[in-house]
Amino acid sequence: xxxxxxxxxxxxxxxxxxxxxxxxxxxxxxxxxxxxxxxxxxxxxxxxxxxxxxxxxxxxxxxxxxxxxxxxxxxxxxxxxxxxxxxxxxxxxxxxxxxxxxxxxxxxxxxxxxxxxxxxxxxxxxxxxxxxxxxxxxxxxxxxxxxxxxxxxxxxxxxxxxxxxxxxxxxxxxxxxxxxxxxxxxxxxxxxxxxxxxxxxxxxxxxxxxxxxxxxxxxxxxxxxxxxxxxxxxxxxxxxxxxxxxxxxxxxxxxxxxxxxxxxxxxxxxxxxxxxxxxxxxxxxxxxxxxxxxxxxxxxxxxxxxxxxxxxxxxxxxxxxxxxxxxxxxxxxxxxxxxxxxxxxxxxxxxxxxxxxxxxxxxxxxxxxxxxxxxxxxxxxxxxxxxxxxxxxxxxxxxxxxxxxxxxxxxxxxxxxxxxxxxxxxxxxxxxxxxxxxxxxxxxxxxxxxxxxx
Numbered sequence: 318x319x320x321x322x323x324x325x326x327x328x329x330x331x332x333x334x335x336x337x338x339x340x341x342x343x344x345x346x347x348x349x350x351x352x353x354x355x356x357x358x359x360x361x362x363x364x365x366x367x368x369x370x371x372x373x374x375x376x377x378x379x380x381x382x383x384x385x386x387x388x389x390x391x392x393x394x395x396x397x398x399x400x401x402x403x404x405x406x407x408x409x410x411x412x413x414x415x416x417x418x419x420x421x422x423x424x425x426x427x428x429x430x431x432x433x434x435x436x437x438x439x440x441x442x443x444x445x446x447x448x449x450x451x452x453x454x455x456x457x458x459x460x461x462x463x464x465x466x467x468x469x470x471x472x473x474x475x476x477x478x479x480x481x482x483x484x485x486x487x488x489x490x491x492x493x494x495x496x497x498x499x500x501x502x503x504x505x506x507x508x509x510x511x512x513x514x515x516x517x518x519x520x521x522x523x524x525x526x527x528x529x530x531x532x533x534x535x536x537x538x539x540x541x542x543x544x545x546x547x548x549x550x551x552x553x554x555x556x557x558x559x560x561x562x563x564x565x566x567x568x569x570x571x572x573x574x575x576x577x578x579x580x581x582x583x584x585x586x587x588x589x590x591x592x593x594x595x596x597x598x599x600x601x602x603x604x605x606x607x608x609x610x611x612x613x614x615x616x617x618x619x620x621x622x623x624x625x626x627x628x629x630x631x632x633x634x635x636x637x638x639x640x641x642x643x644x645x646x647x648x649x650x651x652x653x654x655x656x657x658x659x660x661x662x663x664x665x666x667x668x669x670x671x672x673x674x675x676x677x678x679x680x681x682x683x684x685x686x687x688x689x690x691x692x693x694x695x696x697x698x699x700x701x702x703x704x705x706x707x708x709x710x711x712x713x714x715x716x717x718x719x720x721x722x723x724x725x726x727x728x729x730x731x732x733x734x735x736x737x738x739x740x741x742x743x744x745x746x747x748x749x750x751x752x753x754x755x756x757x758x759x760x761x762x763x764x765x766x767x768x769x770x771x
Contacts, residue, residue, distance in 0.1 A: 336530060387443065394566070413514060419444040419508075458695075574761075585688055587720075629687060
């Protein structure tokens with residue numbers, strides 16, 4: 318701890334009243350995650366205009382759409398390794414800068430045509446996915462360092478809910494930009510916004526014991542509650558620590574609790590990728606809505622998912638404060654949320670549009686409540702490899718970004734109906750619920766064996 322911090326804590330803040338800097342930290346995580354998801358969505362909103370202007374066929378656009386997901390999955394473990402090796406602040410700052418730069422550069426694709434345009438756009442989308450890979454593991458890592466266990470669910474739910482807020486905040490702006498100025502301005506505006514946020518990040522994000530606005534009372538409070546306040550301290554001080562090692566991946570995958578968490582994360586994310594890929598198509602093709610109406614209706618589950626996401630964390634932390642065990646406090650919202658998500662299957666048996674919309678909103682609300690995987694990761698990740706553990710969780714979870722759209726496409730081709738697709742999505746909610754009930758067991762932090770002991 319440097320002397321400037323001591324001066325601030327003694328002279329500027331009463332030592333008997335703890336500061337609440339940790340909530341400012343999670344607010345920063347929320348806003349950067351909103352930008353993160355908005356940058357992912359740029360291609361989908363600009364896609365029709367890009368295809369028309371560059372004369373791209375459906376196959377070419379399909380490859381371009383897939384580029385982000387492949388890179389995002391491939392680079393999860395390297396991203397987690399970098400976080401454990403160099404610390405959250407530096408790696409995340411580089412991540413924000415480069416994904417924003419690659420987003421900005423996509424606007425320049427307008428100067429190219431044909432196969433070259435496809436190759437450049439695919440490459441830039443791939444690079445965006447690679448650059449964003451450390452983001453969610455870093456979010457989880459920072460929450461583990463800044464928050465006690467009884468506040469971690471709410472903190473994780475806040476940054477995780479940004480994925481829904483991004484649609485609400487930026488979809489209208491990006492749609493207006495495409496309509497008024499052209500598709501390339503979407504990438505320009507979002508890229509510049511992300512680059513500017515790097516300066517905010519560097520100004521506001523520190524390790525808990527180094528932050529100029531914290532006092533000792535807050536440090537003591539979060540440390541006594543189980544926060545890993547020294548996670549990056551050894552790196553900063555030049556000290557030697559065990560550090561990340563890919564050998565530990567095998568140990569995590571052999572851990573029954575972690576395996577159950579990974580299975581559930583894959584299944585929970587399958588619901589997300591249905592809503593951000595096939596849901597608008599379902600509304601148009603299966604429910605006869607116009608594209609304009611479908612675009613408006615598609616935002617309703619996003620709002621409900623945001624509300625459910627925040628509520629799930631609040632419920633979990635409330636239960637912890639009431640004396641329930643960590644396992645019960647995390648599992649109750651997850652299991653209850655997945656039960657609500659299974660209501661999506663009921664859409665197969667109703668024909669009234671507003672009832673279908675209500676059921677879809679209820680399903681995504683439940684998904685939001687149950688999406689506590691990142692809170693559980695903060696509770697369970699080994700302190701030596703918190704970033705790598707988060708990377709492994711995100712790898713497993715985002716495999717569904719590849720499998721879900723493809724599987725639903727095959728179901729539609731084989732049956733000519735969305736009924737089987739909705740059953741497919743509902744089954745994933747059931748498996749996620751069963752995984753937490755019967756595989757995960759007690760939720761607790763994993764203690765790794767030293768490598769030399771094997």
